[in-house]
Amino acid sequence: MSECCGGVKLGQRVPDFEFTTYEPTKGEFGKFSLAEQAKNKRWTILFFYPADFTFV
Amino acid sequence: MGCDVVTVSTDTQFVHLAWQRDEKELANVKYPMGSDPTANLCKLFGVYDEKTGLALRGTFIINPEGVLFNAEVNWYNIGRNIDELLRKFKANVYVARKTNEVCPSKWKDEGDKTLVNPGAKMVGKVHEALRS
Numbered sequence: 001m002s003e004c005c006g007g008v009k010l011g012q013r014v015p016d017f018e019f020t021t022y023e024p025t026k027g028e029f030g031k032f033s034l035a036e037q038a039k040n041k042r043w044t045i046l047f048f049y050p051a052d053f054t055f056v
Numbered sequence: 057m058g059c060d061v062v063t064v065s066t067d068t069q070f071v072h073l074a075w076q077r078d079e080k081e082l083a084n085v086k087y088p089m090g091s092d093p094t095a096n097l098c099k100l101f102g103v104y105d106e107k108t109g110l111a112l113r114g115t116f117i118i119n120p121e122g123v124l125f126n127a128e129v130n131w132y133n134i135g136r137n138i139d140e141l142l143r144k145f146k147a148n149v150y151v152a153r154k155t156n157e158v159c160p161s162k163w164k165d166e167g168d169k170t171l172v173n174p175g176a177k178m179v180g181k182v183h184e185a186l187r188s
Contacts, residue, residue, distance in 0.1 A: 007102025008116075008124050016122070017097055021062065021088035022072035029069050032062050032090055034122055041120045043059035045145065046090075048103050048114040050132055052067040052075040 059145065064090040064097060065111055103129055115141060117148055160186060 008014050018033040037044050067075075072089040076082045090097075092111070098104035103114035115136060117126035125148050130136055147159040150166060157170040171178065171185055178185050 007100050010124055010127060012124055014118055014122050014124050015100065017100065019064070019097060020069050020091045022069040022076065022091070023088050024076050024082075024085045027073075029073075030088060032060075032088055034118070037060065037118075038120060038122055041058070043120055043145070043149065044116075044118040045059060045061045045141070046097075046101065046114070046116040046118070047061060047063045047087075048098060048101070048111040048116075049063060049065050050108070050110040050112070051065055052071045053079075 059149075061087045062090050063087060064092050066092055066095050066098065066109060068093050101127075117145055119148070119152065 014034060016033070016035045018031060018035075021030045021032050022028075023030045034044065065072075069089070069091040072091060076085055076089065092098055095104045095109070095111070098111040098114075101114055101116055103112040104110075105112055110132075112132065113130040113134070113136060115126075115128045116124060118124055126144050128136070128141075143164055146165055147163055150170075151157060151159060154170070156173050158174055159168075159170055162168070163170060169186060171182070174185075
């Protein structure tokens with residue numbers, strides 16, 4: 001493993017990002033974007049985990 | 057203060073859908089399940105394990121202006137404490153509003169003891185400040 005924990009640092013502005021989501025409440029696919037969160041003045045908690053179909 | 061929790065793994069959105077429908081433990085999931093098959097986001101946050109192509113158990117709190125205020129990364133075999141995550145989130149929201157206060161380790165929620173204007177006068181007197 002090359003650089004665990006070597007990403008964005010505390011206190012730094014996170015570069016904008018966007019990714020595709022599955023939205024269980026709608027049963028549809030969607031998008032999540034940090035810029036959209038800023039526009040709506042909302043906090044974000046990103047919760048990474050290794051893989052679906054495992055004991056998360 | 058509004059907050060959105062979003063989960064992220066290197067699985068595609070199609071696998072998220074299949075897993076959420078299949079696994080009864082996930083029947084009540086409300087949060088969006090993010091897909092990062094290129095691992096670009098995992099790399100941005102430093103949680104990508106190149107040996108496995110998977111994301112470590114990283115949790116990141118970002119304020120509405122896009123600034124990162126909290127980071128926690130656990131190895132594969134250790135789960136996260138959601139009460140502690142909630143405590144840290146509430147503390148971050150609180151000190152964003154009350155910028156002259158700090159939340160000690162035992163702080164849990166609004167109304168709990170904080171330290172106000174920690175400065176020269178408090179050096180060596182934290183015990184008294186916490187118990188006054």
